[in-house]
Amino acid sequence: MSLLIYLHRAMKGSFHRFYIGSRRLAALLLISGALFCFSGWAFETKTPIDSTSVALREHARYLASDQLAGRGVDTPGAALARDYIASEFTKYGLRPAGADGTYLQSFDVATGVAVKQPTSLILANEAPLPLNEAWTPLGLSASGKIEAELVFAGYGITVKDYGYDDYAGIDARGKIVLVLRYEPPPKNENSPFQKSQRYSVHATLRAKANNARDHGARGMILVDLNTPGNDDKELISMSGSLWRSGNHLIAAQVRRSVVEKWLHRYGISVPRLKQQIDREEKPASLPFAGAKVTLQVNLEEIHRRADNVIGILPGSDAKLKDETIVVGAHYDHLGLGHFGTPDPKTRGQIHYGADDNASGTAVLLELAKQLSRSKSKPARTIVFAAFSAEELGLHGSRHYINHPPVPLSATRAMINFDMVGRLRDNRVTVFGARSAHGLSEIINEQATRLGLVLIESDNVGRSDHISFYNKKIPSFHFFTGSHADYHRPTDTWEKLNIEGMAKIVRLTLATVERIASGKEAMNFVSLPSRPPSQREGARQGYGSYLGSIPDFGGNEEGVRLAGVSEGSPAALAGLREGDLIVQFAGTEVKNLEDLTDQLRNSKPGDEVEIVVRRGKESVTVKAVLRSRS
Numbered sequence: 001m002s003l004l005i006y007l008h009r010a011m012k013g014s015f016h017r018f019y020i021g022s023r024r025l026a027a028l029l030l031i032s033g034a035l036f037c038f039s040g041w042a043f044e045t046k047t048p049i050d051s052t053s054v055a056l057r058e059h060a061r062y063l064a065s066d067q068l069a070g071r072g073v074d075t076p077g078a079a080l081a082r083d084y085i086a087s088e089f090t091k092y093g094l095r096p097a098g099a100d101g102t103y104l105q106s107f108d109v110a111t112g113v114a115v116k117q118p119t120s121l122i123l124a125n126e127a128p129l130p131l132n133e134a135w136t137p138l139g140l141s142a143s144g145k146i147e148a149e150l151v152f153a154g155y156g157i158t159v160k161d162y163g164y165d166d167y168a169g170i171d172a173r174g175k176i177v178l179v180l181r182y183e184p185p186p187k188n189e190n191s192p193f194q195k196s197q198r199y200s201v202h203a204t205l206r207a208k209a210n211n212a213r214d215h216g217a218r219g220m221i222l223v224d225l226n227t228p229g230n231d232d233k234e235l236i237s238m239s240g241s242l243w244r245s246g247n248h249l250i251a252a253q254v255r256r257s258v259v260e261k262w263l264h265r266y267g268i269s270v271p272r273l274k275q276q277i278d279r280e281e282k283p284a285s286l287p288f289a290g291a292k293v294t295l296q297v298n299l300e301e302i303h304r305r306a307d308n309v310i311g312i313l314p315g316s317d318a319k320l321k322d323e324t325i326v327v328g329a330h331y332d333h334l335g336l337g338h339f340g341t342p343d344p345k346t347r348g349q350i351h352y353g354a355d356d357n358a359s360g361t362a363v364l365l366e367l368a369k370q371l372s373r374s375k376s377k378p379a380r381t382i383v384f385a386a387f388s389a390e391e392l393g394l395h396g397s398r399h400y401i402n403h404p405p406v407p408l409s410a411t412r413a414m415i416n417f418d419m420v421g422r423l424r425d426n427r428v429t430v431f432g433a434r435s436a437h438g439l440s441e442i443i444n445e446q447a448t449r450l451g452l453v454l455i456e457s458d459n460v461g462r463s464d465h466i467s468f469y470n471k472k473i474p475s476f477h478f479f480t481g482s483h484a485d486y487h488r489p490t491d492t493w494e495k496l497n498i499e500g501m502a503k504i505v506r507l508t509l510a511t512v513e514r515i516a517s518g519k520e521a522m523n524f525v526s527l528p529s530r531p532p533s534q535r536e537g538a539r540q541g542y543g544s545y546l547g548s549i550p551d552f553g554g555n556e557e558g559v560r561l562a563g564v565s566e567g568s569p570a571a572l573a574g575l576r577e578g579d580l581i582v583q584f585a586g587t588e589v590k591n592l593e594d595l596t597d598q599l600r601n602s603k604p605g606d607e608v609e610i611v612v613r614r615g616k617e618s619v620t621v622k623a624v625l626r627s628r629s
Contacts, residue, residue, distance in 0.1 A: 052366060052502045057493075059088075059362035060421065060501075063331065064354035064493040071353060072335020073111055073389050074304030081331050081361075085309045085386045088365050092372040094311030094384060097405040105308040107399040109389045112239050112339075113139055113299040121252060122294040123262050134258045136235045137297040138222065139242030140209055141251040145296035146176065146219045151287045152270070153177040154277055155184060156208040156220070159192050160601065166283045173216030176293050178259070179208055180274055181224040187281040201600070205236075206243050206593055213249045214587060219295050222253040225274050239338035240347055248590060250297050266291055306332070306388040308396045310405055313372050315516075317379035324381045324406050325516055327367060327508075328397065328464055329360035329417040330390030334487060340391055346489050354493040356486065359421025359501055361386060366505050371512070378516035380412065387464050390418075397464035401471055412521050413439075414475040415508060416465035423480045423500025427453045428507070431461030436474030436522035439515070443476070446510040450503060460527055460549055470551050470562040472524045478504055526563045544602040544625035546570050548581070550592055557590045558582040558613065573623035575612065582618075583611035599625070 068077035086103040098104040120128045121135050129135045154166035156179030183203040186193045212220045227234040276284045315321030333353025334340045368384045387396030433440040433456045447454040465475040485491040547568020551560040559581040564570040584598045585608040604627035
């Protein structure tokens, strides 16, 4: 500001004074510029200013900016991200591989549900409750109508190993269960319930709905006694209660004031029952004699358009250019967090998704630029694919597989980036490195050369590469680790390790150059299991280990297997690719979450009976589960 004032005064004087003032001004500008450059240099010694880092930071900062508002599917922010990626592909001279000469491959995806009529809730013989004022269907609900007795099932939780079961002593078969939101507070360090202000999996709506169904209930009514009565946030929004794997019982939420007033006539105080459970950490479930409920819900899926962005760099070798390598990353995120956030309090806030997955998209763009501008082009053709709707269920990569812009038979490998922005201690995890003979050795060699510590996971991992793996295409996925900001508004671009992302670029660039120019094509192998002594750092999830590899592209009841890990309990039991798991340890399996819950509740060493559909036959096998550690 002082320089501007000086210039203004100088211009008001004589020409001579202006000339002298200008010389002084020039001197000041030179000094200021030098100081600025020095301070910039001093700052950038901590953050590298090489062209790769500058480009990565520019991409990630824009993709995770306020303007893009979390890049939720079918939002203006997602469209801006899509157009930005397409514009960058144009700069790099990539060949469009979408529809009508564009980079865009469009598809429809279910983004939510809408309430349709007739939808109603009647307590006993009273008038129907006002929709959205006194009650609301839950987004995870099935459509249908039920008239049944109501039974109180506490928090709706069963933890057999801990000796806690809200369904013990009551018969929920054919009834509608009234369950409390959340879970009881832990009474000791062995409690399976919330720790460190975070609720356990037992508190999720999905777990409550599954448990109600498993105990024979036909309907579920949720009541929230933790939120003050008539609070605007008491009723969960449809998007906030959506569960994309679906459910098989009718479910709704009723305001606490309505439930308390109605049940008071039966001499029942739900708040008092909750206090008893919380105080003793013991169930207080009971039937409501004569309390009948008629619940009817009609939900219709809302479909929106999403776009993959696909560009092609033709191969340079006359014999190998018809073979392709796909390099991919998803660019969508949670938008305002109405679906997918672990903290309901953050719904409505921008979930920036800097690490998940602006980081992977930025790496994808930088790879496209460097490979397209390299003097020595890859021998094989490279397909760069920015997928959408990954957060909603791998829809973008599945659409690519079902409508490939280049033949899948010509696709030799797939490389995926998802959350590569938080490199710590130079440790990077790779999923699927052994999905082809010799692939692990190539990646390890390049990692060692760059000073990176490579951790090979025994799991295939769950991101867009699994769609390719399921088609028996060698597929691997880079990942720099989980963190507390995952799926939260705090996943911002300032927290990214830009230098670490640049290392991922160099690692992948060297790997792509090797596999794109190799004379021999890689042969797919089912991901094997390593001995326990070699499993350091592998991401394993929770519960006992079965070794089944689910086909995430399925939408049928049960869990379809894309394969089984070699030497795993699943393989030893005789499970194989194509089997549809429909029952596990006597419990019905309708989706992947059901199977995950059963594994979580099982112990290593348990022998479990698994029922699968194999073609038209029903096959029963026994598997001895192992530890994941």
